[in-house]
Each structure stands twice: as structure tokens, then as C-alpha cells.
Amino acid sequence: MQVPDWQKAAAEELRLRVGQAMTILLPEGEIMAERHGDAVTQTDLEQLCDAVTGYSRYAFSETIRRGYLSAEGGFRIGLCGTAVVRNGANTEMRDYSSAVIRIGREKIGLADNLAAQIFEGGHFVSSLILAPPGLGKTTLLRDMVRLLSDGSEDVSAHRVALADERGEVAAMYRGQPQLSVGCHTDVLDACPKAVAIPMLLRGVNPQIIAVDEITSGEDLIAMEQAANCGVKLLATIHAADRRELEQKPLFHRLLEMRVFEKTITIQKCGGARTYQTERL
Amino acid sequence: MRALGIVMILSGSVWIAAADVRSRRRTLRLLGELEAALRDMETGIRWKRQMLPDIIAQQAKRPLCGAYFAAVSDGLRLEIPLQDAWQSAFAALKMQEARECLQNTELCGDEKRIMGNLNMAAEHLHKLHEELHAKQRQEEKLHLTVVFSAAGMLIILLI
Incomplete structure (x- = not known):
């Protein structure tokens, strides 16, 4: 070349x-x-x-x-x-x-600075990552999964279940994640989220379920069921910011369900990305 | 002296015939094993969804034809494309018809294509095996007749 x-x-x-x-x-x-x-x-x-x-x-x-x-x-x-x-x-x-x-790239440590903002009283709160395409929602989700799974000095290790429908988060190859998703993470890939979430709930007893790209009402129903079982959720959704999110039909369902407590918005300022956390 | 000469010629002939029979039997067993290996490969794809390099490595454990499959696996380890590794491994096969059949078996493409090619090759080897088996039985009968005739001739000469 x-x-x-x-x-x-x-x-x-x-x-x-x-x-x-x-x-x-x-x-x-x-x-x-x-x-x-x-x-x-x-x-x-x-x-x-x-x-x-x-x-x-x-x-x-x-x-x-x-x-x-x-x-x-x-x-x-x-x-x-x-x-x-x-x-x-x-x-x-x-x-x-x-x-x-x-080309698969991971940014290990990307979520470290956000750790303090997604925990309340020492417990993880269900969070939704917002960003337009290409700003790194999946990259941030992957590193948050890794951080929550492995734990750190400030964060205890959690049992995380990842519903990786499109195979972009863990990039599973012959049963092994090719990107770092932590040592306490169970991955179910190539399965629709609405099907994968109940399976993970029954099968691997997770503390946190992570999913990439919420796109349908069925996904939300499955997440609500998981939340009702005491499981915390971490997900991404296509939206440039809170205002764009509010225009989405899914948002009203999200608010009604009270599944997520916080949003993390990724924005690009100059060449660098910024991460803004808000209560939903 | 004459009788001793006849005995030696007869023994030599029997020994050569026996060696020929052994070689044919070995070829038959090899053909049978190759056919079974191809059928196993097809099963591995159809029912177990195993990866082709793993299926080939499993066939390397076979006593007679294992060496050919081991050569394919070695080629893959050296990052030689599968089809090239397959063709060069089976180039060492002495039986021309079986060699050509295996070398022409394409292992690229989707499931249907690979399984179809493996099945076709296995069928061809099966046919070869049957033909060779029939030929061998016929020749064994012929050998037996020759041996009995020679033995009869020897008895007559000795009398």
C-alpha cells in the first residue's frame, strides 16, 4: 500500500x-x-x-x-x-x-474518568450512552463493560452480561472475545436483544446487562423485565444529544419505564470528544 | 535338480503373486479409508458445523491415509491456501485415478458446494474400490488356478 x-x-x-x-x-x-x-x-x-x-x-x-x-x-x-x-x-x-x-480498535481506560459519575452510593446506576454515529458509543460501552466487569480501585467488580447482537462490542471469534470486555463478562452474541436479555437473565444471573443500540420497543420491554428483576442496565442509542433523544418515540417509553437513571452524551469539541453525564 | 528348479520357480511365482495380492489389498484398504475420511468430513460439516481445518486434522489420525491429511494440515499451518495444500498433499498418492479425483475436489465456497464435492469424490472412490475389489477377486481366482495347475504339473513331473 x-x-x-x-x-x-x-x-x-x-x-x-x-x-x-x-x-x-x-x-x-x-x-x-x-x-x-x-x-x-x-x-x-x-x-x-x-x-x-x-x-x-x-x-x-x-x-x-x-x-x-x-x-x-x-x-x-x-x-x-x-x-x-x-x-x-x-x-x-x-x-x-x-x-x-x-479495523477493531479499543480504547482501554476511556471509561475510567466516568466511573465516579455512573455510581451513586457505591452502586452502579443504569445509564444510557447517547451519540450520533461515528463518535464512539460502542467504544465507550465496551470500555465501561470492561471497567464494571474487572473493577478498579474505586469500582468493585460486577457480573456483567453483554447482549452483543451485531458482534461489534466483544467481537467474538470461536467463543473468545477479541476485544477487552473484562474477566467477569458473559457474552451472548448474534442474538436479537429482546431474545438475548431474558436468556441472560435466566442463564447467567448478571448484576448488569449491557446492550448496544436500542432500536425497538421489544428491546425496551425486555430491559424493563430485567430492571424489574433488580438488574442494572447499560445501553447505547443513536441521538446527538438529549434534545434529539426527546424527539424519538422510544424516549417516552424510556421515561415511562424509568429503566435508565442517567445519560452520558458524547460530543466532539474541536478534535477531542467530551462526555457529559446528566440525570434522566 | 530339475525338480528343485521347478520348485524354486514356483515358490518365486507364489511369492510374487502373494506380494501383488498384499499390495492390492493395501490399495483397497487405502481407498476405503479415503472414502470414509471424505464421508467423515461431510458429516463434520453437515451435522457438527466444525471448521474445515479441524476436520482435516482429525482425519490425520487414520492409519493408512492419515499422512495425506497431515500434509494438508501442515500446509495450512504454513499459510498455504487450502486448495493448494490439498492438491500438493494428494499428489503423493500412487493410484492415478484416486489422485486425480482427490486433487480435483474443490474445498472452497459455501456449505452446499463443499459437501457436494466431498460427496462426489467419496462416490467416485467407492466406485473405484468396488471395481478394484472385483478385479482383485478375479485375479486371486486366476492366481489360485495357476498355482494348482503348477502344483499338478510338478506332481506329474516328479512322478
Whole structure:
């Protein structure tokens, strides 16, 4: 790749599209990996899938069906191609047309400064992380899960259950998290949140349940049931700030249910991210 | 002296025939084992959803054909693409038809494609095994006839 090291270090994604040269997604935008690079072929994408799955695509068919693959090392490969739809659901993917390799990065210690704000009287309070796409909701969630699970000088260790529906938080690969989610964390991945939460509640007796991206009323109902069982919750939701959150239909349900007590809003000031905690 | 010569020729012939029978039996067992290994691979994919490198490593424990699968596993450890490792491992197989069948078995693609290819190769090996078995039985009968005829001739000569 004809890309300087500083750009390689900042790369967020590698994008491969059949018939086009590979590109790299940087914070400032997408650039060509090589000025006159060879066009990506379908065989390249097939080989990529074979390499990631250890020549065993069938063992990853559930996530391929959903359009992604989790790779060793915390990388995530998003796939596009021709979907084979049966009874209204995608059953498989063929004729791959593009692949997006998302470079997994974790920021260990990111949540350390927030610890004091999400505890009251020595107990964790259910918290909701708000941010628009690309500001690091999942990264913060992952580090909060790690902190709550491992504990620290100020925070006691908790039994955390993680419902990782899209496999982005723990990036599980053959039963092992590829990113740090703490030593007292049980992960249930590739399962819809509304199904995963009751399973975790019954199966692993958690103190805290963490989920990424609340998107539906079913998720909230499952969370309410968990909260009624005395379990604390940690979740993320797409919203730039409190005002945008208030415009979402889900917000009124959230308020009625009184599941969450605090919000953590991620904002970008200049180049740096700030974290603001508020009572909900 | 003449009788001794005949006995030696006959013993030599019997020894060569026996060695040939042993070699054919070994080939038959090898073919049977290869077929069973391919069927096992198919089962590992269909019912156990095991990873292909793990399934191949399991087949390396087989007494006769294990070495070929071990060579594939070694190739994978050296990061040689599976198809290349597979083809080069089975290049060492002496039986031409079985070698070509296995080398042409593609292990890339989705579940249906891999299982279909494994099944087709296993069927082909099964057919080869049956043909060879029938041929061997026929030749064994022929060998037996030759041995009895020679023995009869020896008795006549000795009389």
C-alpha cells in the first residue's frame, strides 16, 4: 500500500469493491490505497471470506446472512452481494460485490474518568450512552463493560452480561472475545436483544446487562423485565444529544419505564470528544 | 535338480503373486479409508458445523491415509491456501485415478458446494474400490488356478 504510516495508523476501514481499487477510510474521508492499484475481483472477496472463516463459511452462515463476519483480532467484515431471500428473510449471500474491513480498535481506560459519575452510593446506576454515529458509543460501552466487569480501585467488580447482537462490542471469534470486555463478562452474541436479555437473565444471573443500540420497543420491554428483576442496565442509542433523544418515540417509553437513571452524551469539541453525564 | 528348479520357480511365482495380492489389498484398504475420511468430513460439516481445518486434522489420525491429511494440515499451518495444500498433499498418492479425483475436489465456497464435492469424490472412490475389489477377486481366482495347475504339473513331473 502506498500510504504513509500515519494514515495507516488512523485508518478506520478498508473498502474493497469489485471492479474498483481498494480504498481506505480515514477520519477525513476515503482515499485510494494505491494510485494505480489493481481492481478488486470477486475471487479476492471469496478468498477474503475463506481466509477469515478458515475455509469454513458454513460455520459463519448465521452472521454472513446478516451481512457481516467477525474475524480474529476484533476485525469486522461487512459484506455486500446478492441476497437470497426466502419467506421474507435473507437466507444466504452470493456473488459478493464489496467488503468493508472495519479495523477493531479499543480504547482501554476511556471509561475510567466516568466511573465516579455512573455510581451513586457505591452502586452502579443504569445509564444510557447517547451519540450520533461515528463518535464512539460502542467504544465507550465496551470500555465501561470492561471497567464494571474487572473493577478498579474505586469500582468493585460486577457480573456483567453483554447482549452483543451485531458482534461489534466483544467481537467474538470461536467463543473468545477479541476485544477487552473484562474477566467477569458473559457474552451472548448474534442474538436479537429482546431474545438475548431474558436468556441472560435466566442463564447467567448478571448484576448488569449491557446492550448496544436500542432500536425497538421489544428491546425496551425486555430491559424493563430485567430492571424489574433488580438488574442494572447499560445501553447505547443513536441521538446527538438529549434534545434529539426527546424527539424519538422510544424516549417516552424510556421515561415511562424509568429503566435508565442517567445519560452520558458524547460530543466532539474541536478534535477531542467530551462526555457529559446528566440525570434522566 | 530339475525338480528343485521347478520348485524354486514356483515358490518365486507364489511369492510374487502373494506380494501383488498384499499390495492390492493395501490399495483397497487405502481407498476405503479415503472414502470414509471424505464421508467423515461431510458429516463434520453437515451435522457438527466444525471448521474445515479441524476436520482435516482429525482425519490425520487414520492409519493408512492419515499422512495425506497431515500434509494438508501442515500446509495450512504454513499459510498455504487450502486448495493448494490439498492438491500438493494428494499428489503423493500412487493410484492415478484416486489422485486425480482427490486433487480435483474443490474445498472452497459455501456449505452446499463443499459437501457436494466431498460427496462426489467419496462416490467416485467407492466406485473405484468396488471395481478394484472385483478385479482383485478375479485375479486371486486366476492366481489360485495357476498355482494348482503348477502344483499338478510338478506332481506329474516328479512322478
